[in-house]
Every structure is written in C-alpha cells, then in structure tokens.
Amino acid sequence: MSSRRGLVGLGIGVAAAGAATAAGIATDRIVRARRRKPEPPVDPQLEQDGQVVVADDGVPLYVEIDEPDDAVAGTRGGTTVLLVHGYTHTHAVWSRQRGAIRSAGYRVVCVDLRGHGRSGEGDDASYTIAQLGRDLATVIEQTTPEGPVALVGHSMGGMALMALAEQRPDLVRTRVIGVALISTSAGGLSDVNFGLGRKLGTVVHRLGPSAIERADRRPDLFNTARTVGRNVESALVQRLSFGGPVPRSVLRELAEMIFATRMHVIGAFMPTLMEHEREGTLAAFDGIETLILHGTRDRLTPITHGQRLAELLQGAELVVVKRAGHVLPMEDPELVSRELLAFLERAERSAADR
Incomplete structure (x- = not known):
C-alpha cells in the first residue's frame, strides 16, 4: 500500500x-x-476534586462528586445525578451542566469511563459496553449507596446505561427515578x-x-x-x-479530549459499538421519567436513532434540537442544562407520586 x-x-x-x-x-x-x-492510577488522596472507584476487574475509575449546598439540597429529595460521557470523551464534556445541576440542589457524580480521561486502562477485551454497565453499577454502589439516582448518558454513555439496566434491573427498579439519553442509540450503528x-x-x-x-x-x-x-x-x-x-475554544476543548484517548x-x-443491540433492554425503564435529546445533524448517531428510542420508550419526552450535531452538551449547553433541570423536576415529582 x-x-x-x-x-x-x-x-x-x-x-x-x-x-x-x-x-x-x-x-x-x-x-x-x-x-x-506509564502514569500511575489516580491517587484519591492527591486529587483535590476527585476520587477512585475500583471496578470489578481492578481498573481504577476516576470520579468527581459535586455536593450541593445544604440549604439548597434541603429543597430536593436527595437525588444524585450520574453523568456519563461518550466515546473518546471525558467527564469534562459535562463542564457546562454540572454547575447548573448542583446549584439546583442536586448531588452530581461524574465518571471517566475506563480507558478515557483519568481512569485506568483494562485489557482490550474489557472494552465492551457490557463492562461499562458493570463499571457504572460499581460507581453507584461505592459513591451513592443509598437514595434516589437520575441517570444521564451521552452517546456511548447512554448505551452503558442500557447495559446497566440489562444487568441490574433491581437497581433501576428500586432507586432510579429518571433516565436522560442524549445523542445515543439502542442499536443499528x-x-x-x-x-x-x-x-x-x-x-x-x-x-x-x-x-x-x-x-x-x-x-x-x-x-x-x-x-x-x-x-x-x-x-x-x-x-x-x-x-x-x-x-474555536470549544472545538479545541473537544479535540483535546479526543486526542488524549489512546x-x-x-x-x-x-x-x-457496532454490535450494540439493546432495544429489548429498554423495558427496564418503563414507568421511569425519561428524556431523549437528539440533534437533527448528528452524523455519528443520526436522529432516527433518537426517534426509535422515543417509539420504544412509551411516555418519554423527545426533544429534537434543530441544526445541532452529536456533542450537544458542548454545542448547545444552555439548552441541555435547561432540559436536564426540567427533566429532574419531573422525575422527582413522578417518584413522589409512585
């Protein structure tokens, strides 16, 4: 060649x-x-902002937690919001949403998926969506052992949430009050x-x-x-x-995340990603407040995938963002923050009524 x-x-x-x-x-x-x-795993005692959660196969997962002010948190139901980034990104993709969510009184947990950002690397055979689901279960168990949880996933992060629901329907049924799926798919990639x-x-x-x-x-x-x-x-x-x-600054910020991924x-x-097929798993989210956010110009996960999710998740709210692409949290951060806060309000009301 x-x-x-x-x-x-x-x-x-x-x-x-x-x-x-x-x-x-x-x-x-x-x-x-x-x-x-090779750089050593992140030492939680040396990190001011983060900590390490050890996955079931020993891979260190970097996690950051934002605690709300006590006065504001008292107006909420103690909900923790887990933010999960996508393929080749890091927890930094949520930098524009974290403050708004915390200021509204919610506890926020952000994770770098294995092989991404500050998290450690596993065997190549461990880089599967199924393993990501197990990783998220471990993150929840070690950072949020009790209380209601709202799950928010972008792209591959949303697929990982589907794997979590597939493996731990008990956790979803008893503790999850809402699921937000952004620029993601249940299959057909x-x-x-x-x-x-x-x-x-x-x-x-x-x-x-x-x-x-x-x-x-x-x-x-x-x-x-x-x-x-x-x-x-x-x-x-x-x-x-x-x-x-x-x-330009947004473009460079995203590029830095991408190029830092080995x-x-x-x-x-x-x-x-190509083998991901979890339409049947979505039933685990029945009865839970669900938000779907998707851009009409998403070239990596076309809008048809968001529309398909809306068909399968009865009662889900589908927000179509015109002329927007794949990385909505960075492209239209104010809209994403606004929709997430409204979604969290609905999720808490719905949970209170159940």
Missing part, C-alpha cells in the same frame, strides 16, 4: 471512530506516551454512514479498525499526516461532532 493510500485509510478509519484525527496532531502525544513510564454516503460509509466500516490498529503501531504515519495542518483537524472535528459553527482504546471499543 502506498503511503498516500495508507494515510487516506488511516484518516477514514479514525473518522469512523469519531476521533477525527486525520490531521494527525496526536502524534507527539503518542510518541511521548511510549517513551515515558453498523448501518450508519457518518454522513459520507452509503458507498464511502461502507469503506469506513471495513477499514476503520485496521486503520486504527496501524495508527497505534506506526505513530510515524501521524508525523506525515500532521503536515495537513490543524485546519483539517478542525474541519473533521467540526463535521463529526457539531451541526454548525462553534467557538488509539488502541479507540480501536478496541469500535466492535462493541
């Missing part, structure tokens, strides 16, 4: 993963990571063409995992790709993540 074709395949493959790294600016990070010793058209979309699915594997083995390919420049990187992140223009982690998660 020529170097040019190899770079094209690499770019397509990573774009399929939602990483948008064809510009290759992650090269220096990958090279540095291989030259220095193997048919998504990422806005590239059917033919090119098929090529993306075929080349994606192998291209990412080559990228992890050959960081020198990224050195060549970097000559393309940041303009291409910005254009790809923009196209795959947002429905319209966003401030390539082998990105590649290892791809199969579980």
